[in-house]
Amino acid sequence: MAKLIKWSKLSRHRLFKLIECFCLDIEASKAAVLLRLNRNTVNRHYTLFRRLISAHQLAQLRRFVGVVEADESYFGPARLRGRPGARKRGRGTFKQPVFGIYERQGRVYTEIVPNCSARSLHPILRGKVDPASVVLTDDWRGYDGLVDVGYDKHVRINKAKSFASGRVHINGIEAFWSFTKRRLAKFNGVKKLFPLHLKECEWRYNQSLPTLKASLFSIIKSHP
Template identity: 60%
Template sequence: MAFSGTKYTAYRYQSEQKDLLYGSIEIDESYFGAKRQRGFHGKLKRGRGTLKQPVFGIFERDGRVYTEIVSDCKKQTLQAVILGKVSLESVIYSDSWRGYGGLVDVGYSKHLRVNHGQNEFADGTRHINGIESFWSFTKRRLAKFNGLTKNFDLHLKECEWRWN
């Protein structure tokens, strides 16, 4: 099977996964796109508000991960993805982004946060290191392509497939 055939197979397999994630779940968003240029003080800043493509990730601590390319990281967008992929009995761990607010109000039993803004990254089992590790793996893997625009979704699902 050709390498490009592997991407399509991985994309098809990952897209057909309909079962809910459950247990201890980590959620986070990441941004993919061109690196910032040194000395360029235009619109290419870090994190939210950049020209980069936002991707939302859900990580089940037993090892499975699910990613979805989203149009934005607003509360309505993220909660729709979470409600569609995560069991209501799950314990959700996230950073303190306000887009994750209100998960207990929509039926989730427990939502614990880590505040990166106050240099808080882990407190016992309250962390999102698993999904951060997946983002690191994915960005390292995709860096060799010097930026992806055409088949970004295929490459992303291939990384998800390789991780799972």
């Protein structure tokens, strides 16, 4: 923490207030007004917090076990500027595909992928999910063949017929996608820092304000 105070050149009081604004998810422009700081100063600190959080999320990653939900989502504008045509959602658009894994009542992991083919998704699942886990997905062809690579407890949901049947659903990861898209909407799209915002959303998901503040202070203190 002492190194951060020296780097930031802010008083301890102002730095703590800035951390609180970040945990409250107050945009940089509003935090600058509230704390009477330069917008660039706030942006610089917010970016540092996000980089530390991203490194923390990756360092804490361990194999997912138990009941695990996997799903893909797409981020970006519904239509690119200068390209005529109807607004589209999901596959077949120019949006950025992102793959997500959710451990029931637990952690979330996201990864930006070039596409949602089996070639892209299978290696991530094999590296992040224990083969003994129950893996729940929809019926997208990118999940074809998971049983053949060791996931013999792969259960698929046909959304054309039903979104859930008892505990067979992927509502957890879909709730995370909804949370993430609502949160990012207020930033009017994030391009350069999109990977950092994804990791921040993992960190924020299902956490209370006191937990977030304690976690961020711990992350900052452990930073060399």
